[in-house]
Amino acid sequence: MLILGLESSCDETGVALVAFDPGSPGLPQLRAQALHTQIDMHKAYGGVVPELASRDHIRRVVPLVRQVMEEGGRALADLDVVAYTAGPGLAGALLVGAGAAQALALALGKPVLPVHHLEGHLLSPFLSADPPAFPFVALLVSGGHTQLMQVQGVGQYALLGETIDDAAGEAFDKCAKLIGLDYPGGAALSRLAQQGRPDAYAFPRPLLHSGDLDFSFAGLKTSVATQVQRLLQAAQDGGAPGLSEAQRADVAASAQAAIVEVLVRKSLSALKRTGLRRLVVAGGVGANHELRAQLDAACARMQARVHYPELALCTDNGAMIAMAAAMRLQAGIQQPAAAGAFEVMPRWPFAVAAPA
Ligand code: KG4
Numbered sequence: 001m002l003i004l005g006l007e008s009s010c011d012e013t014g015v016a017l018v019a020f021d022p023g024s025p026g027l028p029q030l031r032a033q034a035l036h037t038q039i040d041m042h043k044a045y046g047g048v049v050p051e052l053a054s055r056d057h058i059r060r061v062v063p064l065v066r067q068v069m070e071e072g073g074r075a076l077a078d079l080d081v082v083a084y085t086a087g088p089g090l091a092g093a094l095l096v097g098a099g100a101a102q103a104l105a106l107a108l109g110k111p112v113l114p115v116h117h118l119e120g121h122l123l124s125p126f127l128s129a130d131p132p133a134f135p136f137v138a139l140l141v142s143g144g145h146t147q148l149m150q151v152q153g154v155g156q157y158a159l160l161g162e163t164i165d166d167a168a169g170e171a172f173d174k175c176a177k178l179i180g181l182d183y184p185g186g187a188a189l190s191r192l193a194q195q196g197r198p199d200a201y202a203f204p205r206p207l208l209h210s211g212d213l214d215f216s217f218a219g220l221k222t223s224v225a226t227q228v229q230r231l232l233q234a235a236q237d238g239g240a241p242g243l244s245e246a247q248r249a250d251v252a253a254s255a256q257a258a259i260v261e262v263l264v265r266k267s268l269s270a271l272k273r274t275g276l277r278r279l280v281v282a283g284g285v286g287a288n289h290e291l292r293a294q295l296d297a298a299c300a301r302m303q304a305r306v307h308y309p310e311l312a313l314c315t316d317n318g319a320m321i322a323m324a325a326a327m328r329l330q331a332g333i334q335q336p337a338a339a340g341a342f343e344v345m346p347r348w349p350f351a352v353a354a355p356a
């Protein structure tokens, strides 16, 4: 089975080819992929501009499909299923990928398979050299979501806890903006943090002792804003133009320490609560080095294993969408549908609540 996957839910146009042999239990394999990120275009506005995102997806999607088919050495007629991200995400952006997938499938006389973006992230570690095995606890940390889930198998996702306000990636991005870093500042903040002291400022660790597995990151941004304001005032009083490099690095390191500590502690609590000894991290924030280092150390202490997606597959991409479609088909839990009328789901709940 040859599956083409299209991702266009936000500011990345991703296309990929994944194949599996229906007669064998082996994991689906990535054959080719291509990605265009719009980050440079949105930077000037400090965030994603939905209309610009949609227009850029339109420009990119067909050339990226051509590129992937060529790199995979396959013709469009070889495709068995065209998969696409149906939600959640920006409505206009989703419509571009969904529309392109539907049009292509209709023209080829092939079926389509709509995919949940978060399931793509969740299953992306299965594309790594060290894939996990079911069951596991998943920590899904992206720009829009922060969730802990108990995963029994493909399509069997129970929600253990989630953020009640900002997502972890959003917290990274908002703190980054406060110290003058470009959107999306998560990766830049973590680079700057390497030069700073994580204990320079005691930023709050909300819900750390709440006894549940929920998160809250909105207060952190407020606390960082207040601290930056204080430092700016002191700088101005002393005749300096703004924060020093060392101060910015200290704020970055301290903010990162607060976010990472909460993510690590809650992940460990989820492992203890479920009795599972395998943790899978997915989503853009999963690329964070400090998070990886602390999770590795903490999980080693409790003899648990941690799996991550390849660094390049942490943020949005087409490979994870093609992979999720392939794994759902392989597990027999979803049949592809005839191409034709379609809709996208900008808001689309993912996991069901875990049994008490
Ligand atoms: O999963 P993703 O590509 O998009 C969503 O589906 O939301 O995640 C993007 C998020 C952004 O907030 C970005 O700042 C964050 O992931 N991110 C990072 C790092 N790399 C990306 N946050 C912290 N450290 C990083 N190295």
Ligand code: ZN
Binding pocket: 117, 121, 142, 143, 283, 284, 315, 316
């Ligand atoms: Zn994403």
